Amino acid sequence: MLSKIVRTVANQLILFIIVFGLYVITHGHITPGGGFQGGAVIVSGVVMLLVAFSSQELKKSLRERVLSIMESTGALIFAILAFAGIGTAFFYNFLVGTPIFGRIPATGPGPGDIWTGGVIPLMNFAVGLKVIAGLSAVVLAIALFSSGEEVEE
Amino acid sequence: MDTLITHSSILIIAIPLVTAFLIPLVGMTSKKARNALVIVSLAFVAFLVFALAKDIAINGIHIYTLGATSPDLTTPTGFMVPVRIILEVDGMSILMGIIWSIVSLAAAIFSLSHIASETGQNRFYTLLLLMVTGGFGMMFTSDLFNLFVFLEIASISGAALIAFRTKFADTQEGGFKYIVVSAIASLMVLFAIGLLYAQYNLLNIGALAQVIQYTTPDKIALALLLIAFTMKAGMVPLHLWFPDAYSVAPASITGMLVITSHACMYAAFRVCFTLYGGMLDAPVVGWILIVFGLLSMFVGVTMAVFQKDVMRFMSYHAISQLGYMWVGVGVGLAVLGNPELVATYGRDAISGGVFHILNHAMYKPLLFFTGGALFHRTGTRDLTKMGGLAHKMKWTTILYIIGTLSIAGIPPLNGFSSKILIYESVYQFHPILTITGIIVSILTLASFTKAFHSAFMGAELPEYKEVKEVPRSMIIAMVILAAGIVFITLFPSLIVNWTIHPAADALIDQGAYITAVTGAVP
Amino acid sequence: MEYIPLDFPFLAAALLVGVSFYIIIFKKNLIKLIMGVAMLAAGVNLFLVSLGYRAGGTAPIYTDVPEGPMVLSIPQALTLTSIVINVAVLALMLTMVIHIYRHTGSLDSEKSRKLKG
Amino acid sequence: MRKVVGLILLLVLVASLVSGVLLIHPFGHPDASDMDDYIIENAQEETGSNNVVAAVLFDYRGLDTLGEATILFTAVMGVLLLVRTLKRKEESS
Numbered sequence: 077m078l079s080k081i082v083r084t085v086a087n088q089l090i091l092f093i094i095v096f097g098l099y100v101i102t103h104g105h106i107t108p109g110g111g112f113q114g115g116a117v118i119v120s121g122v123v124m125l126l127v128a129f130s131s132q133e134l135k136k137s138l139r140e141r142v143l144s145i146m147e148s149t150g151a152l153i154f155a156i157l158a159f160a161g162i163g164t165a166f167f168y169n170f171l172v173g174t175p176i177f178g179r180i181p182a183t184g185p186g187p188g189d190i191w192t193g194g195v196i197p198l199m200n201f202a203v204g205l206k207v208i209a210g211l212s213a214v215v216l217a218i219a220l221f222s223s224g225e226e227v228e229e
Numbered sequence: 230m231d232t233l234i235t236h237s238s239i240l241i242i243a244i245p246l247v248t249a250f251l252i253p254l255v256g257m258t259s260k261k262a263r264n265a266l267v268i269v270s271l272a273f274v275a276f277l278v279f280a281l282a283k284d285i286a287i288n289g290i291h292i293y294t295l296g297a298t299s300p301d302l303t304t305p306t307g308f309m310v311p312v313r314i315i316l317e318v319d320g321m322s323i324l325m326g327i328i329w330s331i332v333s334l335a336a337a338i339f340s341l342s343h344i345a346s347e348t349g350q351n352r353f354y355t356l357l358l359l360m361v362t363g364g365f366g367m368m369f370t371s372d373l374f375n376l377f378v379f380l381e382i383a384s385i386s387g388a389a390l391i392a393f394r395t396k397f398a399d400t401q402e403g404g405f406k407y408i409v410v411s412a413i414a415s416l417m418v419l420f421a422i423g424l425l426y427a428q429y430n431l432l433n434i435g436a437l438a439q440v441i442q443y444t445t446p447d448k449i450a451l452a453l454l455l456i457a458f459t460m461k462a463g464m465v466p467l468h469l470w471f472p473d474a475y476s477v478a479p480a481s482i483t484g485m486l487v488i489t490s491h492a493c494m495y496a497a498f499r500v501c502f503t504l505y506g507g508m509l510d511a512p513v514v515g516w517i518l519i520v521f522g523l524l525s526m527f528v529g530v531t532m533a534v535f536q537k538d539v540m541r542f543m544s545y546h547a548i549s550q551l552g553y554m555w556v557g558v559g560v561g562l563a564v565l566g567n568p569e570l571v572a573t574y575g576r577d578a579i580s581g582g583v584f585h586i587l588n589h590a591m592y593k594p595l596l597f598f599t600g601g602a603l604f605h606r607t608g609t610r611d612l613t614k615m616g617g618l619a620h621k622m623k624w625t626t627i628l629y630i631i632g633t634l635s636i637a638g639i640p641p642l643n644g645f646s647s648k649i650l651i652y653e654s655v656y657q658f659h660p661i662l663t664i665t666g667i668i669v670s671i672l673t674l675a676s677f678t679k680a681f682h683s684a685f686m687g688a689e690l691p692e693y694k695e696v697k698e699v700p701r702s703m704i705i706a707m708v709i710l711a712a713g714i715v716f717i718t719l720f721p722s723l724i725v726n727w728t729i730h731p732a733a734d735a736l737i738d739q740g741a742y743i744t745a746v747t748g749a750v751p
Numbered sequence: 752m753e754y755i756p757l758d759f760p761f762l763a764a765a766l767l768v769g770v771s772f773y774i775i776i777f778k779k780n781l782i783k784l785i786m787g788v789a790m791l792a793a794g795v796n797l798f799l800v801s802l803g804y805r806a807g808g809t810a811p812i813y814t815d816v817p818e819g820p821m822v823l824s825i826p827q828a829l830t831l832t833s834i835v836i837n838v839a840v841l842a843l844m845l846t847m848v849i850h851i852y853r854h855t856g857s858l859d860s861e862k863s864r865k866l867k868g
Numbered sequence: 869m870r871k872v873v874g875l876i877l878l879l880v881l882v883a884s885l886v887s888g889v890l891l892i893h894p895f896g897h898p899d900a901s902d903m904d905d906y907i908i909e910n911a912q913e914e915t916g917s918n919n920v921v922a923a924v925l926f927d928y929r930g931l932d933t934l935g936e937a938t939i940l941f942t943a944v945m946g947v948l949l950l951v952r953t954l955k956r957k958e959e960s961s
Contacts, residue, residue, distance in 0.1 A: 105917040106814045110925065112835055112936075140948070144253050151250040151941050158934060159243065166239040167296035167930035172916045180916045181813070188814035193917040196926045203937055210944040214842050221951040222849055246938060253945075295931050305910070310902055314931045352949040359942050366935065374829055378935035381836050385843060385939060389946030392847055398854035405781070405847040412788050412840045413775065416795050419833060420768065420885075423795070426826070427802045427892040430900035449888040761889035769882035776874045798889065803904070806896035811908055811920035821920070823904040824911075828924040832936045839943030846950045 077130045086128035093121035097204075104200040106188030111200040115207025122212045131219040143213040150206030157195050157202065169194040235300055237281045238293045238316045241326065242365050244274050249358035256351030264341055267354050271337050271361065275330040282323045286727060290745040291318040303746050311433045311746055317371035319742060320731030324583065325368040325495050327728070328590040331713060332488050333361045336481040339598055339706035342699070343481055343605060344393075353393060360386040360485060367492045371434045371746065373422045376496060377415055383489050384411030384461075391478040391486075403477040406470040414457040421450035421457075434504050435746030438739060443508040451505060455514075458497035462490045464555065465525040468548050472532075475547065476540035476610070480601020481706075483540065484594030487547055491586050494554060498736060501562055506739035515563025519662065522555030526669045534676050538610045539600045542680060543593070546636065549669060550589050556666070557582025557651040560658045561737070571737060574654040579733040581650035584725065588643045588717060592635040595710040599629040602699045602707070603684060612683045619685035621696045626685050628707045633681060635714050637674035643717035760801035767794030781848050781858045785841065792837040800830040 077083070101114030126134055161168030171178050171194035179191045190197075233240070248270040256263040285291050293300045293316040304311050318326070337357060344353060363383030370376050388411065392404030422432070424446045431437045441447060456467075463471035475483050501514060529549025536542035561579030564570035602625045603618065604610050619626045635644040648670065656663040698704070717724050735742070771794060774787030803826030809816050811824040852858055893899040911923040925933045 105919050105922045106812075107919065108810065108812060108921075110919075110922055112831065141257075144948070145257075147941065147944060148250050148253045151937060152247070154934065154937055155243065155247050155250060158930060159247075161296070162236060162239075165293070165295060165297050165300045166236065166243065167927070167934075168298070169296065169915050169927050172914070178916065181912055181918055183912050185813050185816045185818065186918075188918050193922070194915060194927075196915065196917050196922055199926045199933075200922070203933070206937055207940065210940050211838075214944050214947050217947055217951045218842070218846060218849070221846070246934075249938075250941070296927055305906065308906055310906075312903055312906055313928050349949050349952040352945045352952070355945050356942065356949065359938060359945070362938065370931075374832075374929075375932055375935070378832065378836070378932050378939070381840070381939055382935060382942060385839060385942045385946060388847075389843060389942070389949055392850070392950055395850060395950055395952070398851065401847050401850040401854060405844065405851060408840065408844055408847070409775075409784065409788060412837075412844075413791065416788075416791050419795050420798060422829075423799050423802055424888055424892065428899060430823075430898065430903050432825075432903075444891070446888045446891050449884050452884070758890060758895040760895055761892070762886065765882070765885040765889045768885055769878065772878055772881060776878060777871070801895060802892075802898070804896050805898060805901075813912060813918040813920070821908050823898060823901055824907055824920040824924050825904055825929070827921045828929055828932070831921070831925065832932050835936050836939050839939045842943050843946045843950075846947045850950065 077133070078128050083128050086124050090121045090125060093124070094118055097121070101200055101204040102197070103188070103190070105193035105196045106190065111203025112207055114200075115204045115211065118208050119211040119215065123215055126215060126219055131216060131223055134216060135220060138212060138216060140213060140216070143209045143216075146209035147206050147213065150202050150204075150209060153202035154199055154206065157199055161195075169196070171195050171198075233277070234280060234284050236293070237277045237284075238291055238318050238369050239295065241274055241277050241281070242316075242362055242369065244270055244277075245358045245361040245365070249355045249362065252355045252358065253351055256354070260350070263351065263354065267337050267358065268334075270358070271330070271334045274361070274365075275334050278323070278326045278330040281318065282327055282728075285318060285320065285323050286731065290741060292316070292745050304748070309747070310431060311436050314370070314372045314375050315433060315435075315746060316369045317435065317742065317745055318369050319745075320728070320735035321495065321498070321583070322368050322735075324587065324728050324732040325492060326365060328491070328587060329361070329364045329368065329488050331709065332484055332590060332594050333357075333364070335594065335598075335706040335709045336485045338709070339481040339484070339601070339703050340479070341702040343601060343703060344479055347394070349393070353390070356386040356390050357482070357485075360390065360489070364485075364489055364492050367496060371742075373425065373432050373434060373437070377418050377422060380415050380418065380461075380493070380496070381411070383492070384408065384415065387411075387482070387486055387489060390482045391474050393479055393482070394477075397477070399473075400477045403474040407474040410470045411461060414461045417453045417457040421453040424450040424453075433746055434499065435743045438504050438506055439743050439747055441505065441508055443505065443510075447505075451500070451509075451514075454500045455497060458493045458500070459521070461493040462497065463548050463551060464521050465528050465548065465552075466521065468525070468528070471548060472541045472544040475544040476538055480540070480597050480604065483544075483597045483601070487593050487597070488590055490547070490551065491590060494551070494586070498558055502565070502736040503739055503742050507566075509562075509565070511565040512563045515559045515561075515565070518555050518559030518562060522552045522559055523662065523665055524552070525549060525555060526552030526665060530669050530672045530676070534672070537612050539603060539612050539680065539684065540597070540610050542612070542676070543596050543600055546673060546676075547589075547593055549673065550585070550593065550636065552669075553648065553651060553666065554582045554585050554589070556655060556662055557585060558736075560655050560662070561733075563658070565737070574657045576733055576737060577650060577654035578658070579736055580725065580729050581647055581654055583732045583736075584647035584650055584729045587724070587729070588635065588647045588714075591710050591713040591717065592632045592644060595628060595707055595714070596632040596636065598703070598707045598710070599625050599632065602703055605699055605703070606696045607693060612680055615684040615690075615693075616687045617685070617689035618693065618696065620689055621693065622698050624698055624704050624707070628711050629681065629685065631711050631714060633674075633677040637677060638670045639674070641718060643714050643721065646717070646721040760797065760804075764794050764798035764801065767797065779860050781851065781860055784860065785844050785848065788844070789837070789841060792833070792840075796830050796833055796837075799826050799833065802826045
């Protein structure tokens with residue numbers, strides 16, 4: 077556990093990191109970024125908390141059971157979105173042209189429109205959820221394990 | 230039913246995947262529901278594989294384009310090269326799929342009681358199903374990068390499963406060796422993919438095969454791909470990790486790992502026959518495979534003689550048996566440029582090699598399972614410490630005898646029918662290959678008899694007074710594989726005509742694979 | 752810079768792969784071995800992503816992009832996939848090394864080798 | 869002996885890799901780009917995404933990304949499997 081200054085700053089900073097990560101995830105289909113990148117940004121915030129506080133401290137607020145459920149859910153949403161297009165073909169982008177994220181941008185350079193991309197923004201969210209939960213679980217588990225703590229099953 | 234067949238190739242990959250994602254959620258509530266889910270999904274996948282196999286036997290190569298407006302639209306309208314990932318299942322792929330579906334189902338059933346006393350079962354079954362996904366993906370995809378992704382899925386889950394019993398040091402070491410070897414191998418594959426992509430801007434195997442020129446970078450890519458896949462399959466100069474990793478895994482996983490070795494072998498064949506095909510310097514590559522195959526046969530069997538650990542002993546035999554397949558298919562590859570020789574013995578040699586894959590995939594997991602059964606009851610893998618177990622474990626003894634007779638190639642059993650096919654065809658290529666094969670076969674029989682003697686025969690040892698027969702689910706799993714052996718033994722010509730020859734022809738006939746992707750040959 | 756006369760990125764990738772193979776073959780420490788694998792992955796990723804570069808090209812994202820050629824997009828997607836895969840591999844490797852260290856008390860690949868055969 | 873063999877193999881490998889990467893197209897000037905050009909031209913229309921890389925990841929090569937997500941899932945499961953407690957809790961058995 078580091079000094080009080082570090083802990084206080086980390087506590088405030090984590091909010092901004094989460095907001096930035098969510099921005100990267102949400103705008104994955106119009107600007108550089110996406111589920112993996114945004115998820116990694118948020119996990120870097122978790123790592124910062126891990127450094128500032130101890131792993132035992134963090135374990136109280138991040139239950140592994142919850143993380144495990146989150147990860148499975150993210151993966152399932154992704155797989156189900158892929159399955160949903162199976163009327164035509166697996167991974168068919170069935171939302172293009174529908175009211176939900178279905179707008180088609182003008183060809184060529186232009187300003188981005190958030191309501192485009194079909195299943196891509198939804199898949200970005202699913203992947204983001206998965207990456208946040210999965211990598212946090214890994215980082216936390218290795219930190220607990222190398223400090224000699226038993227990890228709950 | 231037709232819709233199911235149309236989508237079957239992706240369903241075979243996706244169903245174990247989705248089930249794997251569900252297992253952690255289901256496993257939290259009920260153990261029984263989880264076990265039932267695993268078995269039911271794998272059984273359904275096996276059903277789909279057989280349905281797809283029937284469809285392929287009737288209608289030819291099955292093709293599935295992911296994300297296209299229609300699954301059989303391989304290239305976008307008005308465009309010549311494929312853009313999306315395409316699954317392509319031909320005779321060879323579906324043979325591997327049949328093997329994988331049977332063995333994975335048997336392994337899951339075997340695991341039910343084999344790991345019943347361990348913790349972390351939810352994650353064990355999740356990883357088992359992910360490994361099944363990876364294997365099917367490797368066998369069915371026709372996209373090089375996708376092959377790399379599925380290779381990684383299979384190897385990472387395999388490594389975690391090898392290290393499953395964390396309280397022993399050797400499991401961790403075996404798992405670590407396995408994951409280092411697979412990481413290096415798959416990164417070499419990725420570098421080769423980069424070299425090919427840079428020149429042709431394509432990733433699909435069929436489309437690449439159409440335009441490949443066999444330039445110097447292509448040759449380097451071929452070398453990298455072959456080294457990577459043979460290393461992952463456990464060919465001799467790069468086999469040192471193989472027994473370390475395979476002997477320490479839970480027995481059900483070892484049975485599955487053998488098939489992932491076959492899947493890497495399949496990938497190597499796919500690269501040689503389909504990707505490079507006619508452009509290949511066939512005699513040189515063929516001879517390389519033959520020489521290292523012979524080395525594998527010999528080194529594997531001689532090292533096996535000295536082993537005391539039952540699983541290590543069987544792992545070395547697995548290396549030796551893999552050598553037969555390299556030799557058989559290598560001979561077919563060496564004469565690939567010459568249609569006459571292919572017709573006289575090349576096709577038979579490839580058939581023999583492929584048939585041996587099928588046979589080996591039945592008896593080697595069976596033998597590993599019996600080894601696991603011994604470990605389950607005695608708590609040791611050391612053959613010198615066992616003895617007199619035939620009195621206590623009758624089923625295991627009988628199943629072990631079936632496996633032994635089959636691996637040694639004793640005439641009526643299936644191991645014999647594939648070995649004789651290899652011997653006969655290979656003899657016309659070079660007699661020394663057949664002679665080596667027969668010698669190795671005799672040594673195999675001798676060492677398995679010795680192991681049988683020390684584990685099952687002799688007086689009952691006092692410390693195993695309490696030993697009982699293994700639980701029923703383990704016997705069922707072993708009986709499934711033994712039934713496969715008996716079936717092949719009884720109807721060898723049926724199997725050869727319906728699965729082996731189409732598989733061998735699929736390897737030889739590069740044009741059909743290309744045509745299925747790109748439409749007509751230009 | 753308009754045009755780079757030599758294939759520096761390709762050469763750097765090949766040399767990085769060579770250096771990492773040197774580490775993997777000759778170093779005995781398991782952590783160094785893992786670093787070698789990570790460097791190998793970095794080299795291969797560098798090679799892949801530099802394959803797609805087109806001189807003077809922009810990133811293949813249409814939002815407010817200047818007119819002109821775009822760099823190839825598939826290598827970028829492949830590299831992204833490969834990076835995530837390598838993160839996964841490294842996490843698993845490190846966990847196993849912690850276990851090996853707990854069991855044998857050593858990170859030397861020669862000393863910790865318990866199995867003989 | 870082992871070192872010498874290793875060094876020779878290493879040199880052969882590096883030499884072949886260097887020659888391989890020098891023989892492909894010069895940096896910045898890809899030889900062929902049919903597949904990528906098709907994607908760059910049609911991605912907006914077919915997938916509605918301005919970000920072509922995202923279109924490749926989630927649409928054209930979706931199975932790769934599903935595989936990638938699966939690998940991450942596999943690694944997480946693997947790590948959690950390996951660091952699990954070995955003693956079964958009393959109430960759960």
